[in-house]
Amino acid sequence: MSEEALENLLHEDRTFPPDPDFAAAANLSASAYEAATEDRLDFWDQQAQRLSWDQTWNQTLDWSAAPFAKWFVGGKLNASVNCLDRHVSAGYGDQTALIFEAESGDSRHISYRELLEDVCRAANALEALGIEAGDRVAIYMPMIPEAVVAMLACARIGAPHSVVFAGFSAEALRSRIDDAAAKLVITADGQFRRGGAMPLKPAVDEAVSQAESVENVLVVRRTGSEVEWSERDVWWHDVVASASPEHTPEAFDAEHPLFILYTSGTTGKPKGILHTTGGYLTQAAFTHWAVFDLKPESDVYWCTADIGWVTGHSYIVYGPLANRATQVIYEGTPDSPHRGRFWEIVERHQVSILYTAPTAIRTFMKWGDEHPKAFNLSTLRLLGSVGEPINPEAWMWYRSIIGNDLCPIVDTWWQTETGAIMISPLPGVTEAKPGSAMRPIPGISAEVVDDDGNAVEPGGGGYLVLDQPWPSMLRGIWGDDERFVDTYWSRFPGRYFAGDGAKLDKDGAIWLLGRVDDVMNVSGHRISTTEVESALVSHHKVAEAAVVGATDDTTGQGIVSFVILRGSSAEDDGLVDELRAHVATEIGPIAKPRQILVVAELPKTRSGKIMRRLLRDVAENRSLGDVTTLADPTVMNLIADGLAQGASD
Ligand code: PRX
Secondary structure, rough: OOOOHHHHHHOOOEEOOOHHHHHOOOOOOOOOHHHHHOOOHHHHHHOOOOOOEEEEOOOOOOOOOOOOEEEEEEEOOOOHHHHHHHHHHHHHOOOOOEEEEEOOOOOEEEEHHHHHHHHHHHHHHHHOOOOOOOOOEEEEOOOOOOOOHHHHHHHHHHOOOEEEEOOOOOOHHHHHHHHOOOOEEEEEEEEOOOOOOEEOOOHHHHHHHHOOOOEEEEEEEEOOOOOOOOOOEEHHHHHOOHHHHOOOOOOEOHHHHHHEEEEEEOOOOOOEEEEHHHHHHHHHHHHHHOOOOOOOOOOOOOOOHHHHHHHHHHHHHHHHHHOOOOOEEEEOOOOOOOHHHHHHHHHHHOOOEEEEEEEHHHHHHHHOOOHHHHOOOOOOOOEEEEOOOOOOOHHHHHHHHHHHOOOOEEEEEEOOOOOOOEEEEOOOOOOOOOOOOEEEEOOOOOOOOOOOOOEEOOOEEEEEEEEOOOOOOOOOEEEOHHHHHHHHHHHOOOOOOEEEEEEEEEOEEEEEEEEOOOEEEOOEEEEEHHHHHHHHHOOOOEEEEEEEEEEEEOOOEEEEEEEEOOOOOOOOOOOHHHHHHHHHHOOOHHOOOEEEEEEEOOOEEOOOOOHHHHHHHHHHHOOOOOOOEEOOOOOOHHHHHHHHHHHHH
């Protein structure tokens, strides 16, 4: 974040106390903070009791092998039973679980009973395909109900799922399938996007052709387009539809792996973040109930994330379904067939709780107030934000234009690694400030520390650390314990280093300032600079590449790349497009650089390390910082001149 932006934040002094009517009916009261402070483990013990356990635990937390945690030791449960069976048994089988809004505009209600039956059919089909507890299943699917069914069917039989965002390339999918040695891939023939059918299966075919672990590919027919077919392929409608709608679930250990979800780190290789069952589900359910104030009888909840990200895991699948929410899931994009699509969905399905990302909010602001104003949004009663820092201007717009100045906003800070919300205002309890995630929720402990690990005074800035274990914490990086310890636990021994900069204001509220490592946040998606650099240098014309995230008004950060071409390659008209397309093939369209600049040299220290800080200065049109440590201080002038030249072309 630039100095100027930081300065602006420090001058932000608007506060919004909870509305008394909202507070009177809120799920949680201030006493939760006191109870959790008094006895943190007892507090989580209480929260775990919102789940159904087949066997209760005999120890809340085993931290003896820190940083490898065990929560609810000895307990047994089934995540899918907690999300489905228990609601049906309690008489809520007819309640709508999912309101599926297709890209075409058709919509369909799926009750808890129907969802349970579908999950049982899918669980039976997976077992018939030879999937057993512990086997990994990759899921590469559009936002359709079958994606939720696939995840819960895996959970039901204890097969950890690894959902890969369907916007990732065949290569990105292949490396994730390989790393987890997935035995099955569940996908669809294609997906609907902006009125057209886009293929998905060809990427799976390409990925699987080199993945030895995969025995079958289970394919949902969504678009009806022609697909290539091989012996290992199986149609979902052949094996799932005909399977029995009954399935006897097994209870799994609280620490049984529930899923792996890959996320970018500071190296080129994505990390498989591992989550287990009991602690994860406890915190996902508790936070969804407390932070969104969910009332299962009356609310219609909508989280606009994709199931390919952790937000989709915790706040579409596990949290809301464990809490018996009625929720919208939407297949398409916000601007198709028109820019009011989201607001039309809110009106049509009477959405009362909306959870979305700052990048979307800023895009809506840019599109103009007339789009939301054309629809009746009066059913909304709470708004949430996640994925990146929300700037005060976007926060105020969200509150006034979408929330009609009535809805509390919860700015929720968390990560793939934390599994569930960690820092957020509690609606009806805590006041909110535009741009601040405020305080750790009850049961969570966080600090802002300086370089030496000392807690900063109010008004100070530094790094965000979590100084106590929490139930939904990652249990490790799949297959790489050492990387887990190095990445998160060695910078400040004994404490979890989140990789985010933060500031503590005079009232003790936390303001997140973005990543402090080589991870970019583009439209709320985490992408590492090294990942994009290695994609670029894998192109035959590129000798060297350096990538930085530059501040972007809409996407938070934009990817700016500097490349040095190989001797024999000349810069021609099509080069930039060719390189952008290459990155899309290697990683996915979300990682396409916003700008690619061909340069003769890169700024390096005498030891050969690229000084990204200087490149960021250039990319953000700032005057250059200290260049004295450069091996060749004239390099930056060359780059800046080249840029000025490019801008005037
Ligand atoms: O930098 C923080 C930012 O997103 C990162 C986590 O990304 P990911 O694992 O993809 O999970 C995103 C959804 C939980 C964090 O390290 N981030 C997330 N939420 C916020 C945020 N930054 C500021 N404010 C937030 N509310």
